[in-house]
Amino acid sequence: MKQRIITASILIPLAIGWLFYLPVEYFSLVAAVLFFLAGREWGRFSSPSSATAFGLSYTAILVVTYYFSPLQLILDGTIQPLVRGILLSAIIWWILALVMIMRYPGFESWWQQRKWLQWLFGLCTLLPFFWSLLVLRGYLFRDDPGAGSWALLFVMSLVWVADTGAYFTGRAFGSRKLLPAVSPNKTIEGLMGGVGAATLLAVVVTVKVHSSAQQSVAIIVSSVLAVLASVLGDLTESLFKRVAGIKDSGSLLPGHGGILDRIDSLTAALPVFVVSYLLLS
Template identity: 85%
Template sequence: MKQRIITALILIPLAIGWLFYLPVEYFSLLATLLFFLAGREWGRFASPELATLFAVTYTVILIASYYFAPLQFILNGQLQPLIWGILLTAIVWWVGALAMIMRYPGHEAWWQKRKWIQWLFGLCTLLPFFWSLLVLRGYPFHHDPGAGSWVLLFVMSLVWVADTGAYFTGRAFGSRKLLPAVSPNKTIEGLLGGVGAATLLAVIVTINVHSSVKQSVAIIISSMLAVLASVLGDLTESLFKRVAGIKDSGSLLPGHGGVLDRIDSLTAALPVFVVSYLLIS
């Protein structure tokens, strides 16, 4: 616990600086480093020997996507077809991940020993996450170039509030296991408590930003979908760790495990929020 607190005290101001004080171009460079580290940890799920190869190939594809979809388009409020395609790929992937989780154990053999499939799963997880980070940070929401930092913080806060609400609700009232084969500690009561807490946050924020009715509806619906997706992201990483026989994705963050252990919920929540909000609003 002491290590967790110390690491959090170091990471929180760094994260705030990353969100609010770096130009988008430098923000994207640090996001690329985060992408590489997460890709290396994903590679450990398939094989420790392949971890660096996974990260390098992912990063090459990421850089190629930079070339074909320049960041300036996002800053101008435009999402190119390539970015839409990447984000929509995430929706398809997370629906597939849900099916994998629901059928575990007993149906994982088809991908467990096929490294290229696990490589593809990682790409479908991390590439949309990266671009959703850039869209949320750089998109001029409500024609305000600086709004992206607050929107990204809001979506991250939804996940954090949901996690906290689920933890305390689960401890106080949890009795029915959600998916014990994948994550024994999660309960249905905890899930409902987390969704309720995050929805309350979304309502409070919506009231205070004075959005139109359509925008308010978009925020609430997108928030609820993102929170449900965050649970799916967490469960998916737990599934891959369980199949790989490892406890943490890495050891980079003392007391917290690896990068993936910290962003697993966000890998699903961010692209789901971006797609649903932009389509509804």
């Protein structure tokens, strides 16, 4: 617990500075570092016994992917079909991930021994997450740069509030396991409590920002979908760790595990929120 508190006390100010005080160009560079570090950890899922070698190999793949990504389009305030395709592909991937989770154990045999598939799953997880960070921070609210930072903090807060609500509701009322084979501690009651707490936050925010009726509906619906997706992101990483036989994705953050352990919920929540909001607003 002491390690967790010390690490959090260092990370929170850094995260606030990253969100609010860096121009989009430098914000994207920090996001790219997170992208690469998370990708290196993903290599452990496919090869726990030789994690470093495969982690570095996978990072090289991510570097090439990042190099050929049309980053300047976001910085210029445009979204090309390629970027939209990457974001929409996240929805397809998370539907597949839901199937993989629901049918575990037994369904993992078709991908467990195929490293290229696991690396592809990593790209489908991390690349849309990276793009959704940039779209939400630098595109959707490009006329008001500060709004993008607040929007990102809002989605992150949705996930934190949902986690907190799920924890306390699950402790108080949890009796029905959600998916015990993947994550034994999660309950249906906890899920409902988390969604309820996050929905309340979304309603309060829409009232405070005086949004239009259409925008309010877009924010609330996107928020609920994002929270549900955040649970899926958490469960998906738990599935890969369970299959790989490892407890944490890494040890970069003392007391918290690895980068993936901290962003697993956001890897699903952010792309789902961005796509939903783009479609509804």
